[in-house]
């Protein structure tokens with residue numbers, strides 16, 4: 809595997825981990841303090857940076873916008889009685905925010921790569937995550953990063969399958985849940 813593809817997979821992992829900070833039972837970037845911890849753990853923020861509520865909100869907008877992008881990489885979601893985990897406005901909101909998270913082409917490195925331009929450390933971290941998207945698109949790995957087809961789940965995963973056909977975060981959880989619902993519909997005639 810070339811180092812370029814390796815790097816692209818690493819950046820995909822980081823995007824998936826960021827999207828999956830929203831868990832079924834909590835939010836790992838729910839407060840500025842939690843966001844600080846997450847960004848430090850991923851080497852995206854200098855020490856002693858003060859993170860504000862505004863930063864946290866922007867991080868959530870980036871996260872939910874990324875989730876919407878990843879959902880578009882998967883098949884249409886299945887019908888579910890549970891609430892949809894996708895905010896319909898997320899992609900538009902991220903589109904507006906990207907204007908404040910600019911990237912520039914760094915030609916001092918080989919190969920050239922997109923790097924964040926913002927001075928503000930948290931904006932810089934968020935722009936880095938957007939640069940990760942561009943890296944994955946360029947490497948051709950982007951379409952394999954998806955969110956689960958179960959609307960209430962929307963967990964991000966990397967599709968390692970040979971035919972790129974994986975649609976569930978986990979066949980044991982969401983895949984089975986859908987099968988059980990289908991069986992119930994058949995037995996009740998609904």
Ligand SMILES: [Zn+2]
Nearest residue numbers: 956961977982
């Ligand atoms: Zn799922």
